[in-house]
Amino acid sequence: VVIAGMGGKLMVQILDDALNNGFKFKNLVLEPNIGEPGVRKWLIEHQYRILTEDLIAEAGHTYELIKARLGEEKELLTEKELYFGPFILKEKNHVFYQKWQGQLVYHEKLLTNLNKAKKKDHNRIKQIEKELDFIKEELND
Known part of the structure; x- marks a missing residue:
């Protein structure tokens, strides 16, 4: 599932609504315009593991791309990793x-x-x- 071009709060609401209606997606590719920490927090709380992230700039805007996969247990991230993104922070x-x-x-x-x-x-x-x-x-x- 790819969700892009909207704020993190709306993205999380869409994911929550899907989950509440019985949909659980194995792979997610997300591109929140704002509110990225909230999206990462949702992923972790729902047992998704962040596989990779990228931070790119295009036409005067920056975009964070997050690819995640449903796992068996919660991934542990520090506050800074939730805020900046674990892969983005390393790079x-x-x-x-x-x-x-x-x-x-x-x-x-x-x-x-x-x-x-x-x-x-x-x-x-x-x-x-x-x-x-x-x-x-x-x-x-």
Whole structure:
């Protein structure tokens, strides 16, 4: 099954709906536009093993491609592997640095705006701070 061209939340909803209707797919090729960590988390929770990933750039956009196969047991991934992708994190090609430099700027602006809010969402602020730490660590590695 190939699912592409949509956000990770919708992709996970489609996979959940299929599962709830008795469909369990042996192989998945996924290309979420956003929300990649949520897709990886869903895969792991449903006993899929990520076989390979690729991060490519085309026409000013980056795309993460994830190929997974249904397994017998849950694969264990670190938080960073869920966030960046285990294969993408190992390869760290030029597209990785391009994407995450942009995400660093985005996250910094987002954190500034979250801290300016009259009613602060402290959980969201902590989440963004953690993601910023991850990004900085990997860009400086």
